[in-house]
C-alpha cells in the first residue's frame with residue numbers, strides 16, 4: 155500500500171469533472187487525484203480536451219480504450235432488441251463499461267477512492283455506483299454531495315483560474331459514444347421547442363438523397379457481415395453510423411422518464427443502432443414462432459430496463475439471456491434494409507431457419523406437414539370466438555330476465 159491517499163476521478167475535462175479536482179484535494183483531503191478517461195467511441199476532440207485540461211490541472215490522466223468491449227455489449231443489446239422508451243441505450247450501456255475500466259485503473263494505481271462528477275438528478279450516478287459499490291474503494295460524488303450548480307462551478311472555476319474556457323461544451327450538454335449521441339439542455343429543455351438543425355452531428359437532413367440498400371448478415375443473433383463482407387463490431391457500428399446517418403436515419407426526440415422519476419426531454423442520434431435493431435427484429439420475425447416472438451417482447455423489455463438502469467450484471471439478466479440465447483441460435487441469415495428519407499425499413503430477409511413456408515402460405519401443395527388441407531380449417535372456424543358468443547348470449551338472456 156502507498157502512503158498517499160489517492161482518488162481516481164472519471165475525467166472528461168468538462169466543467170463538472172474539472173472543478174472536482176481541487177475539491178477532492180481541498181474539501182475531501184486527498185493527496186492526489188488521478189483522472190481516467192475511457193474511450194467508448196467519443197470524438198477525438200474530447201480526448202484532446204481531457205488531456206489539455208488534465209495537464210493544466212497538473213493531474214495525471216489515464217486513457218483506457220474500451221471500444222471493443224463496449225461495441226460487443228451494444229451488439230449483445232441488439233439480441234434483446236433493446237430500447238428504453240424508444241432510446242437505444244447508448245449512454246446507459248456505456249456506463250458500466252466505463253465504471254469497470256476506471257475501477258481497474260484505480261486498483262492498479264493503489265487508489266483508496268473513486269469519484270465522478272455526476273449530479274444528484276441524473277441516471278449516471280446510479281449506473282457508476284452500482285459497479286463501484288461492489289468494490290472495497292470509497293465512492294465520492296462531489297457535485298451531488300456539495301450540492302453544486304453549474305453557475306457555482308463556473309464562478310469557482312473563474313476564481314481559481316481553472317482551465318475551462320476552451321472546452322468543447324457549447325450550448326448543449328452532449329454525450330457521445332459509438333452507440334448514440336445524446337443532446338440535452340438549453341432551449342431543448344422546453345418540450346415545446348422544435349430543435350434547431352444544428353443539434354445534429356451524425357445525421358443529415360434527408361431531403362433528396364437517393365435510397366440505398368444495406369445487407370446485414372447475422373449469425374446466432376449477432377451481426378457479422380455488411381454487404382457480404384465480414385466486419386468486426388466497432389467497424390460495423392462506425393460504418394453504419396456514417397452510412398445511415400447520411401440518410402437522416404436514427405433521430406429520436408422524446409420524453410424520457412429517468413430512474414429517479416424526473417421526466418426530461420431528450421434528443422438522440424443513433425443511425426447504426428436503428429439499422430441493426432431494425433434488421434435484427436426483421437430476422438426474428440422470419441425465424442421465431444409466434445409464441446416466441448410474443449414472449450420475447452416481455453423478456454426484451456425487462457432486459458432493456460436493466461440496461462437503462464446500468465444493472466446488466468445480475469442473475470436476473472443472466473436468466474433473461476438464457477431465454478434470449480436459446481432463441482438466437484436460429485437468428486442466422488441476412489436482412490436487407492432500405493435507407494431512405496430518414497427511415498430504415500426491412501425490404502428482404504432470408505434464413506435457413508425460416509419458419510415461413512411458401513407452399514404452406516400459398517396452398518400450392520396441400521400436404522404441408524401431417525396432411526393438413528384447407529378444409530381442415532372449417533372446424534377451427536366454427537369454434538373461433540365460441541366463448542365470446544356464449545358470454546354474449548348469457549348477457550342478452552340475463553337482460554331479458556331483468
Ligand code: ARG
Pocket residue numbers: 243244245246277278327328329336337338410420
Ligand atoms: N438521459 C440519457 C440516459 O440517461 C442520456 C443522458 C446523456 N447526457 C447528456 N449530458 N447528454 O441514458
